[in-house]
Amino acid sequence: MFLVKIFIKRRRSILDPQGKAVEHRINSLGYKNVSSVRIDKYIELELNENDFTKAKNNVEKICNDLLANPHLEDYSFELTKK
Amino acid sequence: MKFGVVVFPGSNCDYDAYFIMKKILGVETTFLFHKDTSLKDCNAVILPGGFSYGDYLRTGSIARFSPIMNEVIKFANNGGLVLGICNGFQILCESNLLPGVLMKNENLRFRCFDVNLKVLNNQTPFTKECGPGEILTIPIAHGEGNYFANKETIKELEDNDQIVFKYCNEYGEITNDSNPNGSVMNIAGVCNQRKNVFGLMPHPERCSDRTLGNTDGLKIFKSIINNFN
Numbered sequence: 001m002f003l004v005k006i007f008i009k010r011r012r013s014i015l016d017p018q019g020k021a022v023e024h025r026i027n028s029l030g031y032k033n034v035s036s037v038r039i040d041k042y043i044e045l046e047l048n049e050n051d052f053t054k055a056k057n058n059v060e061k062i063c064n065d066l067l068a069n070p071h072l073e074d075y076s077f078e079l080t081k082k
Numbered sequence: 083m084k085f086g087v088v089v090f091p092g093s094n095c096d097y098d099a100y101f102i103m104k105k106i107l108g109v110e111t112t113f114l115f116h117k118d119t120s121l122k123d124c125n126a127v128i129l130p131g132g133f134s135y136g137d138y139l140r141t142g143s144i145a146r147f148s149p150i151m152n153e154v155i156k157f158a159n160n161g162g163l164v165l166g167i168c169n170g171f172q173i174l175c176e177s178n179l180l181p182g183v184l185m186k187n188e189n190l191r192f193r194c195f196d197v198n199l200k201v202l203n204n205q206t207p208f209t210k211e212c213g214p215g216e217i218l219t220i221p222i223a224h225g226e227g228n229y230f231a232n233k234e235t236i237k238e239l240e241d242n243d244q245i246v247f248k249y250c251n252e253y254g255e256i257t258n259d260s261n262p263n264g265s266v267m268n269i270a271g272v273c274n275q276r277k278n279v280f281g282l283m284p285h286p287e288r289c290s291d292r293t294l295g296n297t298d299g300l301k302i303f304k305s306i307i308n309n310f311n
Contacts, residue, residue, distance in 0.1 A: 014185075014230070015188065015264075017186055017187070017188055017189070017190050017264075018186065018190065021190055066139070066143060066144075066147065067139070069140055069143070069176070069183055071182065071183040071230065071231070071232070072183055072185065072230070
């Protein structure tokens with residue numbers, strides 16, 4: 001069994017209007033030293049698999065098929081044996 | 083001929099599309115449930131607007147793997163006519179039946195009003211009832227209609243006449259002010275290379291009944307029907 005932590009990030013070259021709006025609000029709270037706010041996705045799941053390579057291939061396929069959109073997003077993940 | 087309107091959990095323009103096809107245009111129309119595994123001999127399929135699966139993860143991303151979508155993808159790959167409206171457009175992009183992706187509106191607002199659309203290609207099975215360069219007025223209602231594709235894809239779309247509608251002003255000029263959501267090059271609707279799959283953010287089914295004072299949307303539905311006459 002693996003605990004899988006998946007990080008999905010919108011490419012930095014693509015405007016993130018949510019991040020921009022949050023950045024403006026942080027700045028307006030007085031934190032003028034904050035910039036480049038990005039809002040990304042973090043997904044956690046458990047994978048009932050013992051073989052590391054199989055688990056890795058599984059997660060890659062799930063990310064490519066469903067969790068990340070290749071037009072917009074890149075993903076990375078960490079596998080931890082449970 | 084027979085139309086199919088797909089119903090996903092969270093679709094909310096399915097009855098509008100059904101009403102226009104069945105009651106206003108008098109065409110045989112049936113609902114296709116997301117769990118169905120057959121298109122019930124439909125000759126054309128409409129993916130309606132709404133918020134399928136609550137727009138969770140990304141708009142259209144979960145609907146794309148519904149059992150009915152396997153059939154819709156097969157149908158489209160065999161040349162069948164598929165129209166995606168708003169959330170339907172998002173699902174078609176997620177299914178890779180159409181290029182590009184629809185992101186959150188650049189201004190972060192849910193935009194809901196009439197827009198002007200310039201017809202860039204009136205030779206598709208969905209726009210033959212429109213004149214060349216005609217300006218249609220059709221309402222939008224979306225929070226995630228910001229169309230994006232990379233430069234190479236946009237060039238392909240232009241070279242193959244796949245950009246069908248662009249947001250414009252009342253004089254047909256493609257301006258920043260007439261772009262409601264930040265879409266690249268004011269793109270409001272695109273088709274695939276083969277021209278049998280078409281997606282658009284505006285809602286033609288909301289302006290296809292004379293009672294509502296605008297019937298510009300009928301041109302799209304009539305165009306589809308005329309392919310079978």
